[in-house]
Amino acid sequence: MQSADSQNTPKRPRRDGSPRTPPDSPLADAETSPSHDLDPDYRTWGPEQVWSFLRRCGFSDSELLKRCREKRMSGSLLPFPEDLGISSHGKKMKLLNCIQDTMKVINDPIHGHIEFHPLLMRIIDTPQFQRLRYIKQLGGGYYVFPGASHNRFEHSLGVGYLAGRLVRELSEKQPELQISERDILCVQIAGLCHDLGHGPFSHMFDGRFIPLARPEIKWTHEQGSVMMFEHLINSNGLQDVMKYYGLIPEEDILFIKEQITGPPESPIKDASKWLYKGRPKEKSFLYEIVANKRNGIDVDKWDYFARDCHHLGIQNSFDYKRFLKFARVCEVDNMKHICTREKEVGNLYDMFHTRNCLHRRAYQHKVGNIIDTMITDAFLKADDHIEITGSAGRKYHISTAIDDMEAFTKLTDNIFLEILYSTDPNLNDARMILKKIESRNLYKFVGETQPMIQRIKKENYEHLPNEVASAKPSDVELEAELKAEDLIVDLFQEKHIPQGQEILVISPFVPYYHLQTPCKIPVPLRLPSLNQLLSSWLKILVWYRALHSLQFLPSSLEAS
Ligand SMILES: [Zn+2]
Numbered sequence: 001m002q003s004a005d006s007q008n009t010p011k012r013p014r015r016d017g018s019p020r021t022p023p024d025s026p027l028a029d030a031e032t033s034p035s036h037d038l039d040p041d042y043r044t045w046g047p048e049q050v051w052s053f054l055r056r057c058g059f060s061d062s063e064l065l066k067r068c069r070e071k072r073m074s075g076s077l078l079p080f081p082e083d084l085g086i087s088s089h090g091k092k093m094k095l096l097n098c099i100q101d102t103m104k105v106i107n108d109p110i111h112g113h114i115e116f117h118p119l120l121m122r123i124i125d126t127p128q129f130q131r132l133r134y135i136k137q138l139g140g141g142y143y144v145f146p147g148a149s150h151n152r153f154e155h156s157l158g159v160g161y162l163a164g165r166l167v168r169e170l171s172e173k174q175p176e177l178q179i180s181e182r183d184i185l186c187v188q189i190a191g192l193c194h195d196l197g198h199g200p201f202s203h204m205f206d207g208r209f210i211p212l213a214r215p216e217i218k219w220t221h222e223q224g225s226v227m228m229f230e231h232l233i234n235s236n237g238l239q240d241v242m243k244y245y246g247l248i249p250e251e252d253i254l255f256i257k258e259q260i261t262g263p264p265e266s267p268i269k270d271a272s273k274w275l276y277k278g279r280p281k282e283k284s285f286l287y288e289i290v291a292n293k294r295n296g297i298d299v300d301k302w303d304y305f306a307r308d309c310h311h312l313g314i315q316n317s318f319d320y321k322r323f324l325k326f327a328r329v330c331e332v333d334n335m336k337h338i339c340t341r342e343k344e345v346g347n348l349y350d351m352f353h354t355r356n357c358l359h360r361r362a363y364q365h366k367v368g369n370i371i372d373t374m375i376t377d378a379f380l381k382a383d384d385h386i387e388i389t390g391s392a393g394r395k396y397h398i399s400t401a402i403d404d405m406e407a408f409t410k411l412t413d414n415i416f417l418e419i420l421y422s423t424d425p426n427l428n429d430a431r432m433i434l435k436k437i438e439s440r441n442l443y444k445f446v447g448e449t450q451p452m453i454q455r456i457k458k459e460n461y462e463h464l465p466n467e468v469a470s471a472k473p474s475d476v477e478l479e480a481e482l483k484a485e486d487l488i489v490d491l492f493q494e495k496h497i498p499q500g501q502e503i504l505v506i507s508p509f510v511p512y513y514h515l516q517t518p519c520k521i522p523v524p525l526r527l528p529s530l531n532q533l534l535s536s537w538l539k540i541l542v543w544y545r546a547l548h549s550l551q552f553l554p555s556s557l558e559a560s
């Protein structure tokens with residue numbers, strides 16, 4: 001189907017002046033597309049707009065253009081080339097392709113009317129991308145915050161849009177960076193696809209469920225995203241479409257994947273070595289837009305801060321539009337980084353403040369997290385009895401669907417309802433837990449503590465329930481026996497959070513630039529109070545799995 005599109009329409013030129021670009025074909029990038037400056041709905045166009053659209057599409061026939069003006073032809077006639085006097089098959093196809101290629105506009109509650117290039121629309125309109133409509137952004141958080149019903153789908157659109165805003169802003173302000181239209185599209189695709197690998201209930205899946213169901217593997221949703229992206233491209237024949245819009249799949253698919261997961265692991269830890277393969281070191285700043293591994297300031301967070309705040313009913317004090325205005329690429333330590341003006345430090349503090357509020361009030365909400373734990377328990381009990389068909393008819397379970405992207409495409413929050421509505425006796429235990437969630441009969445909260453130590457090593461996590469169970473003072477009589485397997489110990493700590501909380505690690509070094517000293521000499525500013533803002537993040541919460549009320553609360557827990 002794609003090749004039919006590409007056969008009849010001239011190849012699009014790229015702004016980066018690639019030699020493969022035919023010299024006299026019409027421009028079709030985002031700013032110079034035939035519909036640029038025109039209302040996205042061609043049916044609303046008047047005769048002058050139709051005339052200018054036809055010219056931009058490469059119709060130079062003066063008779064046709066004259067006729068359009070004289071007969072005052074409107075845009076609603078464009079899908080009917082014969083009514084415009086176009087009779088040749090080739091020209092008809094050319095016009096129809098031109099109409100299809102107009103930018104699409106989506107009305108987003110956070111960013112307003114946002115435009116997407118036709119290539120991005122081709123990616124969005126695939127089963128792998130549409131799957132994100134059925135994955136709650138905040139997992140079990142929806143059971144606490146009734147407004148938090150938003151899904152990964154709209155967040156991904158938002159990140160794709162913001163990635164385009166930031167990269168274009170840099171390109172317009174600093175033409176010397178030589179950001180090509182190809183670069184812009186690749187950054188936007190990475191933004192759109194960065195969360196394709198999330199499983200049911202988002203972080204619950206890669207943070208809680210997979211580590212328990214498959215302790216032998218280390219799996220992250222970012223790994224899932226690159227696998228799903230590859231599957232999306234291949235199973236929808238999008239390599240040809242990428243080529244059609246001027247991309248070079250061999251290089252650009254790699255570049256897109258690198259933006260999502262970071263550079264490949266290097267055995268030699270040499271900071272000066274450029275590890276990425278998709279783009280050269282001169283374009284290092286492009287890797288700081290979607291997922292900034294350096295300081296965590298990226299468009300992914302801008303979108304979810306704004307979107308989550310909107311849906312949770314929490315104030316968002318960070319204004320990404322100001323950041324966009326003042327963003328500039330500067331050379332720091334022989335590497336090009338995205339920097340901001342020194343006077344914008346307050347805005348950045350607001351960003352980390354918003355992040356802190358969201359973590360305290362929503363992402364680490366006690367009840368939201370215990371509901372995630374209960375869903376995880378239900379999935380673990382159901383795992384062996386759920387069958388998902390993958391490629392070549394092979395069968396997978398919830399925990400093994402990550403090994404086959406065809407199976408994983410079918411795994412969404414829907415599995416919750418499948419268990420809840422199933423009559424399979426094998427799913428009784430799992431179903432009972434989900435029913436308890438619906439009737440708000442939740443695991444009981446025992447207590448929480450913030451120990452003085454900075455961190456608990458991962459290998460020690462599994463001993464914690466035992467330690468809590470044995471903390472019972474010997475002189476207290478219990479009605480029920482306190483067993484380690486009935487206790488859930490949840491840890492929140494900065495970096496390597498075991499239970500799936502996404503907490504970024506802030507580098508105290510955020511590059512700034514001064515207006516007086518042009519961007520070649522950025523002034524690194526250390527922000528110690530940012531760390532203060534994020535301190536005391538090691539927190540331990542204890543829950544009791546048995547659903548009857550607890551008769552005893554170990555006093556040692558409260559004091560420790
Ligand atoms: Zn995201």
